[in-house]
Amino acid sequence: MxxxxxxxxxxxxxxxxxxxxxxxxxxxxxxxxxxxxxxxxxxxxxxxxxxxxxxxxxxxxxxxxxxxxxxxxxxxxxxxxxxxxxxxxxxxxxxxxxxxxxxxxxxxxRVPLHEKLAIKKEYSLEQLEAFTTKMIAKTNALQMQITGNDSLAVEIPYTEKEIFHLALKGYQHLPQNLQEFQYKNKSIKASLFSYPLSYMGFGGYLNPFTNESQVNVLKPKYNCPMTTCHEMAHQTGIGSESECNFIGFIAAIKNEDIYFQYSAYNFITRYCLGNLEKIEEGKSKLYFEKINKGVIKNFDENEAFWESYHTPIDTFFEYFYDNFLKLNQQKDGLESYSKFVGLMIGYEELSD
Structure with a gap:
């Protein structure tokens, strides 16, 4: 031949x-x-x-x-x-x-996480509404604790390297039923491709060939703790984006650092509001009105950042990555990112 x-x-x-x-x-x-x-x-x-x-x-x-x-x-x-x-x-x-x-x-x-934990991914509107209310209360409380004023946006005082180091502490406090995702041997980097990643619409990525977590350090810094924890979850051997959001969220809220906790709760609150809108247009308005102005300013900061880099390039990469995920056991594609809300609702019921 x-x-x-x-x-x-x-x-x-x-x-x-x-x-x-x-x-x-x-x-x-x-x-x-x-x-x-x-x-x-x-x-x-x-x-x-x-x-x-x-x-x-x-x-x-x-x-x-x-x-x-x-x-x-x-x-x-x-x-x-x-x-x-x-x-x-x-x-x-x-x-x-x-x-x-x-x-x-x-x-x-590998075996899906919801099967290993024996939790449901699906939830009712009533469950989502109750969970959203709880997440808003947590986010508001942390924003007030940090700033002392409900109208001030949260600004993280750490460098990226300090965030990468602090992220380890959250993984050291994972609950007993998530101990298999302990993180060892730190390899977290500020991506040299942060500008291209911004135009592509990515907050970070795992390099599968070197096993380095790559973080887009141009995006608003209050997002960085949660993004870092998400990429670290990929390093522990998780392919699913929803499961990485789930593990990353748990690791961030279990971190003793209040900025990590705020980054995580702010993150999940945005997804909760988005999921409410998917169920019924305008459904999130009532809940949005309950959010502190300072939290909303962080929302706006995040939206303004991605809007400033929005071009046909990120539309193409969204299409490409959506189909890449679908080819790799994530049938929901990019929608899988928001599915971690269901995992958290099921996990909370399991823990109660």
Whole structure:
């Protein structure tokens, strides 16, 4: 067989294997998420965690540079030599797909968290309304405690590095039934691609090849604690965005630092209001009126930031990432981010 066909054929074989394994989440849970992956993560974070800058971002930069150079060198007659060029692209994608799934990606196919905790994800309107009221009260109380004035926005006095360090403390206080998501060997970085991430609409991401949490440090700082805790949840072996929001939220509210608590409660309050609007337009208005003006100023700060970077670029990446999530066991796509509200409602009922 011609060698140029080997990697493309292996890509097809890999897809079949991964999709077959996705049918056996308990096997993935035991063999990969609790077996092989923690060892890989330990090595990756030991190798890259101590480096003060993002090695993963630099790796991406180099790969993008060589990709663009390859496209430029093959620009003439690119479509005429479609077969050779197509096989080359498939070969590179085959290597990428293998590394992605081996180093982190198989976590998408583990046992869902709501099944492990035996909690319901679905909730009634009455449950959401009661939960929203509770979250607003928590957010308002923390905002008043921090500022002493219900009309002042919260400003976090820490540097990004201090936030990354403080985030560890929340994971040290996770409840007993979430102890498997303990975080070890810190590898959290300010992304060198914060500007591109802002235009793409991302607050951060996990680099699956270096196991570094990448945080967009341009977004409003009051969001940074919750974003950091979310990306750390990915590092513990969680693929689902709703589950990362859930674990990140728990880690942030269990942190003794009041700014982490505020960041988390502000975050979930916004999602609660959004979920009310999805159920019935205008449903959130009554609850919005109960929120302190200072909290609303933080809402506005967040909205103004993302609006300032809104272009067709973030629309494209939203579409791309939505479909990427759907291909990886998250049928709700980007909507899965808001599903953590249901997890929290179910978890609170379990804890009562």
């Amino acid at each position: 011609n060698r140029k066909y080997i990697l493309p054929l292996l890509l097809l074989l890999q897809i079949v294997i991964v999709k077959t394994l996705s049918l056996f989440p308990q096997f993935v849970e035991n063999w990969y998420s609790k077996g092989l992956y923690p060892k890989i993560a330990f090595v990756s974070r030991k190798l890259f965690g101590w480096i003060p800058f993002s090695t993963g971002d630099i790796m991406y930069f180099i790969l993008i540079f060589f990709l663009l150079r390859w496209i430029w060198n093959h620009r003439k007659g690119f479509f005429k030599n479609w077969k050779t060029n197509g096989l080359a692209i498939l070969s590179w994608f085959s290597v990428f797909y293998f590394c992605f799934n081996l180093l982190w990606g198989m976590n998408y196919y």
